Amino acid sequence: MYWASLIIATIIYYHVYSYIPRRKEKNMRIPRIYHPELLSSSTEIYLSDEAANHVGRVLRMSHGQQLQLFDGSNQIFNAEITEASKKSVKVHISNSTLADNESPLNLHLGQVISRGEKMEFTIQKSVELGVNTITPLISERCGVKLDGDRLAKKLQQWQKIAIAACEQCCRNRIPEIRPVMQLEQWCAENDGSLKLNLHPRANQSINTLPLPVEKVRLLIGPEGGLSTDEIAMTANHQFTDILLGPRVLRTETTALTAITALQVRFGDLG
Numbered sequence: 001m002y003w004a005s006l007i008i009a010t011i012i013y014y015h016v017y018s019y020i021p022r023r024k025e026k027n028m029r030i031p032r033i034y035h036p037e038l039l040s041s042s043t044e045i046y047l048s049d050e051a052a053n054h055v056g057r058v059l060r061m062s063h064g065q066q067l068q069l070f071d072g073s074n075q076i077f078n079a080e081i082t083e084a085s086k087k088s089v090k091v092h093i094s095n096s097t098l099a100d101n102e103s104p105l106n107l108h109l110g111q112v113i114s115r116g117e118k119m120e121f122t123i124q125k126s127v128e129l130g131v132n133t134i135t136p137l138i139s140e141r142c143g144v145k146l147d148g149d150r151l152a153k154k155l156q157q158w159q160k161i162a163i164a165a166c167e168q169c170c171r172n173r174i175p176e177i178r179p180v181m182q183l184e185q186w187c188a189e190n191d192g193s194l195k196l197n198l199h200p201r202a203n204q205s206i207n208t209l210p211l212p213v214e215k216v217r218l219l220i221g222p223e224g225g226l227s228t229d230e231i232a233m234t235a236n237h238q239f240t241d242i243l244l245g246p247r248v249l250r251t252e253t254t255a256l257t258a259i260t261a262l263q264v265r266f267g268d269l270g
Helices: 002-027 049-058 118-128 148-169 183-188 228-236 251-266
Strands: 032-034 043-046 066-070 075-084 089-098 106-112 133-138 194-198 215-220 240-242
Touching (some): 032 049, 049 075, 049 089, 066 089, 106 118, 106 183, 118 148, 118 251, 133 148, 133 183, 183 228, 194 251, 215 251
Parallel strands (some): 194 215, 194 240
Antiparallel strands (some): 043 089, 075 089
């Protein structure tokens, strides 16, 4: 009787626990991968080296598994892996569908470059929140010095962070990370946007801004804030000072709080 019970228990154990991984695999989210060239249905392509490394080495995917590709055209492409090795991944694209997850608010973030991982964090989260364009800025109190090759590498790194954020949050258009600009040069640009600058003594809030608004240019200063001359300069370039609340926020918190409030007021959050 003991051995019969043990055999039955063993059979049940292996049936149950061999089934669980298959359930997990079946319900596992299909990875989304960005492809830098335009895609089309009913074709076979090789993934870019970076995407192939991620799919083959990191995710350890193999022949027959499903992927979802996007190329920045606001479409998603269903694909299946037909060849996979450590160096290359080939996929067959079956079909495509339009998937517009973009906010009706066109939001351009001008962010004075912050130290360390703060800038990367701001880029990642602002992309998730729907920002269309990000311009890294240099101001009087900017504590980061970048030039030459180091600057070029940073821009490439920031663009990769934006792409990875789109893969994660299901955006199918890739926000542009523009070249670094001087603060006044950026403030002087005019593209028909409502220009906003956060100021601790402003008389307006985002909730008091008049409707409708379709384009916003949002300026976020450095940790030490903008200088008196810079604040005066933003006023000369028709920036509206706004107040987020009674507390002083760090620069990365300020950016995400303001973007969220703008998307709730004028975009597609809430």
